[in-house]
């Protein structure tokens with residue numbers, strides 16, 4: 654029913670739900686607490702978020718919330734497609750400063766599990782891309798943090814040039830990885 658596989662940073666996981674297709678279309682359980690817990694994913698998701706980005710090349714990120722409001726996220730795409738990026742900010746981690754990226758779209762029934770201690774962001778690959786994600790801590794603007802998405806030190810291969818990306822003014826002004834004070838132990 655539920656396939657879970659680790660990515661190059663093992664705490665970052667892809668989750669695929671079984672799709673039941675018939676003449677009408679399909680049915681899919683996208684979240685069942687007990688099934689996720691059996692696979693070792695036992696976050697208590699308490700808030701659902703949805704964003705729609707109109708243009709291809711829209712970048713949102715790289716975002717995190719500082720402790721004690723750090724969030725794990727379970728991300729999926731309802732319409733369109735994204736390149737989703739997860740950056741390890743855990744200072745004691747062997748993969749501190751490293752990232753993984755994965756394509757998510759509305760057809761592959763895959764969700765990305767972003768643990769606490771990571772920054773998260775994405776770039777849209779199609780117009781009108783709608784992203785839906787569950788989080789296990791409430792939004793707290795006072796604990797909002799981020800890393801500049803195109804920081805060359807991160808060596809993230811984005812599908813859009815920095816000069817052509819569509820970003821919020823807030824994301825344009827985020828600190829580079831070097832400028833970021835230690836956030837997660």
Ligand SMILES: Cc1cn([C@H]2C[C@H](O)[C@@H](COP(=O)(O)OP(=O)(O)O[C@H]3O[C@@H](C)C(=O)[C@@H](O)[C@H]3O)O2)c(=O)[nH]c1=O
Nearest residue numbers: 702704713714715716717726773774775791792821823
């Ligand atoms: C994230 C968030 C924002 N907001 C409000 C604040 C603001 O007025 C408006 C837009 O917020 P932002 O510009 O931060 O939205 P956005 O850039 O889409 O932020 C999101 O980016 C992705 C990559 C994530 O991983 C999320 O955790 C979140 O940080 O929505 C909430 O009310 N609740 C929330 O949980």
